[in-house]
Each structure stands twice: as C-alpha cells, then as structure tokens.
Amino acid sequence: MSPRPTASGRSARRVAFDVVHAVSTDDAYANLLLPGRLREARLSAADAGFATELTYGTLRRRGFYDAVIERATGRAVDRVDPPVLDVLRLGAHQLLTLGTPPHAAVDESVRLVRQVGSARAAGFVNAALRRVSERDRESWRDELSRGISDPDALLAIRHAHPEWVVRALRAALAAEGREDELDALLAADNAPPRVTLVALPGLADAPDDDRDERTAFSPLGIRAAAGDPAADAGVAAGTRRVQDEGSQLAALALSRVRPARAGERWLDLCAGPGGKAALLAAEARTAGATLTANETVPARAELVRRALAPVDPSLTVRVGDGRSIAHDAAESFDRVLVDAPCTGLGALRRRPEARWRKTVDDVAPLATLQTELLTAALDATAPGGVVAYVTCSPHLAETRDVVDAVLGARDDAVAIDTRAVLAGVTRTPLDLGDRGTAVQLWPHRHASDAMFIQLIERRR
Numbered sequence: 001m002s003p004r005p006t007a008s009g010r011s012a013r014r015v016a017f018d019v020v021h022a023v024s025t026d027d028a029y030a031n032l033l034l035p036g037r038l039r040e041a042r043l044s045a046a047d048a049g050f051a052t053e054l055t056y057g058t059l060r061r062r063g064f065y066d067a068v069i070e071r072a073t074g075r076a077v078d079r080v081d082p083p084v085l086d087v088l089r090l091g092a093h094q095l096l097t098l099g100t101p102p103h104a105a106v107d108e109s110v111r112l113v114r115q116v117g118s119a120r121a122a123g124f125v126n127a128a129l130r131r132v133s134e135r136d137r138e139s140w141r142d143e144l145s146r147g148i149s150d151p152d153a154l155l156a157i158r159h160a161h162p163e164w165v166v167r168a169l170r171a172a173l174a175a176e177g178r179e180d181e182l183d184a185l186l187a188a189d190n191a192p193p194r195v196t197l198v199a200l201p202g203l204a205d206a207p208d209d210d211r212d213e214r215t216a217f218s219p220l221g222i223r224a225a226a227g228d229p230a231a232d233a234g235v236a237a238g239t240r241r242v243q244d245e246g247s248q249l250a251a252l253a254l255s256r257v258r259p260a261r262a263g264e265r266w267l268d269l270c271a272g273p274g275g276k277a278a279l280l281a282a283e284a285r286t287a288g289a290t291l292t293a294n295e296t297v298p299a300r301a302e303l304v305r306r307a308l309a310p311v312d313p314s315l316t317v318r319v320g321d322g323r324s325i326a327h328d329a330a331e332s333f334d335r336v337l338v339d340a341p342c343t344g345l346g347a348l349r350r351r352p353e354a355r356w357r358k359t360v361d362d363v364a365p366l367a368t369l370q371t372e373l374l375t376a377a378l379d380a381t382a383p384g385g386v387v388a389y390v391t392c393s394p395h396l397a398e399t400r401d402v403v404d405a406v407l408g409a410r411d412d413a414v415a416i417d418t419r420a421v422l423a424g425v426t427r428t429p430l431d432l433g434d435r436g437t438a439v440q441l442w443p444h445r446h447a448s449d450a451m452f453i454q455l456i457e458r459r460r
C-alpha cells in the first residue's frame, strides 16, 4: 500500500516540493538532499514515508507526468513557471499513482502553490489538475500512446523512461539473450529499492543467519531495518555502511579473486564517495594488504577520507586525475578497482532524477574517459596483478565495448572469468546470462543495481 499522509501531510508535501524543486532548478540529488530535509522537518514515520514516496515517485515518472500536463493544459511544460510545474508534477503523482482522492490532491496543490509564492497560478493549478484527474494512469498511457507503434517508444511511455534509455537497456539484455526481460527491468526501475548494509570485515559482526538479516548474495550483506539507516549504531560508527549488494559484489570480486598476500598494494582509482573503498580497505586490512584511494574531485576525496577513517585513518587518498596515475606509480599495484564515472543507467531505482538528467550525448565522452581510465589502471598494475573494471551502467558502450577496446589494443592483459570468481563468493548462485566472462547484474533479477564487473589480469 502507498504511504498515506496524516493530518500533517502538508509538511510532507512541502518537503517533497522543496526537494523536487531543488532537483529541477539546482541540479540537486534527491537521495542526498531528502534525508536531511526529513530530519529537519521532524516528520512522523508515516509522513516521512509519504514525503519519500512523493519525492521519488514524482522524479522517477517526471517525463510521463510532463507529457500528461502538456496534454491536459495545452501548454508546453517549458512555458510553465518552474515552481508551478513542480507543484503540478507532485499533484499528478498523487492523482495517478498514489491514489490520493482528487479533492485532496487538487486542494492541497492549490494551497502549496500559494505557499511557494505563486498564488496567481492557483486557478491554473486547480484547472490543470482537475483535467488530469479525469483519467486514471492507464487511460493517460493509452491517450499518450495513440498513433505510436514503435515498441520502445511505447515502453518509454508505459514505464516513464526516456526512449534512448529503453533502447540501450534492450540492447544490453539482448547481448545476453534475455531481451524478453525488458518489461520486467523497466518496472523494477520504478520500484523503491530495499536498503542493504555491508558489515565491514574486521570491524562489524558478520551478518547473522539466526536473525534472518542476510541478503541473498553478498556474504557481508544485511537487510536494513525499516526506518532511517543512519539510526543504525554500526552505520553511525562507520563499521556498517549502506551499500547496494551489487557494489558489495563488485568490491568482493576484486578482493577475493585469489587469496591476498601480506604487503600487497591495492588501489581504488575512482573512489569518491568511498563506499567500495571502505569495503576494499577492510578486506585488505584483514590480509595485511594496504589500500590507496584516488579521486579527482577534492570534495569527494574528502568523503573518501571520512569513509576510510573507521578502517584506518592513515590510508593515503590521492587527489588527482586517475588517467595520470601511472606517471607516479607505473606497475605498482597488485589489485586496482576502476569504478568508472558512467551514465548510472543501472542505478535508476536509487537516483530517481538520473534518467531525465543524462542524455544520449553523454555516452560517447564517458566511454572515452572510461577507456582512458581502464588503460591507466592496467599501466599502474604490476605484472600478475588484477584490475576490476566496474560501472553502475549496463550500457554496452560503457561496458563490453570499453573492455573489448582496451584488451584489443594491448597484449599484456587478459579477461578473467569473473562469473566463476563470483560463483565462489556469493551465498547463493547468481542467475547470469551465459555469454562472455563479465558479470552483469540486474535490478529485476538480482534486486541490485545493474552493476557490470569485469576482472582483467595483467600478464607477467
């Protein structure tokens, strides 16, 4: 059941508006902004649930609601004042997805538009949302789909994804012979993800079978209790961290590809904000190895320092472009993680605004950067060492094509069967496509981000 607001639902709507509007106008990230706003507003658990669903759901389906608003008002959304448009988007989500009674959704939206300084638009909001409420979501989908026959364009409307994203996801599934799962994948992108934690080895107690808290695949994964994960004592102490299972498996593929020897040197080349670095550092420490982290954005390097502090505050965090790492440290590291900057198309559940922010034009420059970072990582790896190339995107141009391009250009590196490595790591077998040596995880199949993981050995 969708969370319902209590009598103080107005504060919840205001919190949702503030976050949605900051995303629209300041390029804010909802998953970073919302938790603090919820705490500041001191909402009850029910209202916090309602505000979260309202914020995330509105942002995920924004493109669909914009199309509905345009059709209902006869006005292009870029001709509607930004605060008014955000009030309409929130109203559309309440009407078409949350099942809020029309009189409440319309009246509260009119109240909200006054509250945010756009009182003169009250009549427009009232009329627009009344038009929106004349149909349910299915009927609006039918209306917007009329005259369209392209299957990807129809799926884009049905599941509120940009068309280029639907095409990219279809191609990635087709590459493993699972194109028929596209509908399930797009639906999974719109479902709130369950929160998982990682218990850092050597710092936190291992997950407990008896308390039924373990996740399906990661040996270190814990299902978070309901509510704010920041309230978990281990999370507050930095010994347990909020981390998607896919990210845990990406780090563990590298740390457990083979037993580590004391004195090994590990590198996380693109470490900010430090989730995988913390896990790698803890894994390294239990084996007597040491992690160095690198991050190009100084503020994110600071987040890496904070993430590493509970493991070992003396670890080195280099601030610089990962592409220049081999100038300082050629053939120096035994294990290197390249968790490359990417389109993030694999994390659409957790980053609700991302699908509307990225464009198809972002892909080629990212692929170039990813190719250069993977090349630099291999140059910085000692002969016999291992690189993990990881993206939280399944886009073939960022995954398979990057690996093929880099391996095709050098004869000192070879792909490792990453599927076999993870088969020795996970608690239960992963259902993977049967092509290639990489691991591609999926939200609909593994309840994780669509993480791509390819291990590569630098030949001796």
Ligand SMILES: C[S@@+](CC[C@H](N)C(=O)[O-])C[C@H]1O[C@@H](n2cnc3c(N)ncnc32)[C@H](O)[C@@H]1O
Binding pocket: 247, 269, 270, 271, 272, 273, 274, 275, 276, 277, 294, 295, 296, 297, 300, 320, 321, 322, 323, 339, 340, 341, 342
């Ligand atoms: C996908 S994120 C890494 C996530 C991180 N591994 C974690 O688990 O928390 C990619 C990171 O690469 C950084 N980055 C972008 N370009 C870079 C470059 N040329 N060299 C090093 N880092 C870079 C970004 O700032 C971002 O923090």
